[in-house]
Amino acid sequence: MTAPEDRTPSDKPATRQGPTALVGVRPRGDVDLALKYLTSRSDASAQLALGVAAAYRWAxxxxxxxxxxxxxxxxxxxxxxxxxxxxxxxxQLEDPTTQPGARDFTRGVHDALTWVCGYSDTRI
Structure with a gap:
């Protein structure tokens, strides 16, 4: 699996901007920091990290x-x-036919978005 295509600056929505804006239930600044922190970590598998990054970028x-x-x-x-x-x-995670690399990517998306949505207190 690969990360989705990025938006161009002209496609970027103007809503929910600023340091106090929310992304899910988290302050936008916290999600920005989580994405920046992720790029400096090396202990996560590559596909898991790609999934987390894709989730944060989309959110x-x-x-x-x-x-x-x-x-x-x-x-x-x-x-x-x-x-x-x-x-x-x-x-997808419950599908036993999902390949390991795709499963890691999807696990990363899942774990990141559960934090963004407030279903988990564990930031990835």
């Missing part, structure tokens, strides 16, 4: 397509869309 409105479903929205994803992507990740 921040920096990627045009959702990392698991590939769906696109004309705006930064709200909590409803973020939760739908978590649900899609759960379905």
């Amino acid at each position: 921040l409105g920096l990627a045009a397509q959702a990392p698991v479903t590939g769906s696109s929205a004309p705006h930064t994803p709200d909590l409803r869309l973020l939760t739908a992507e978590v649900d899609a990740a759960v379905v």
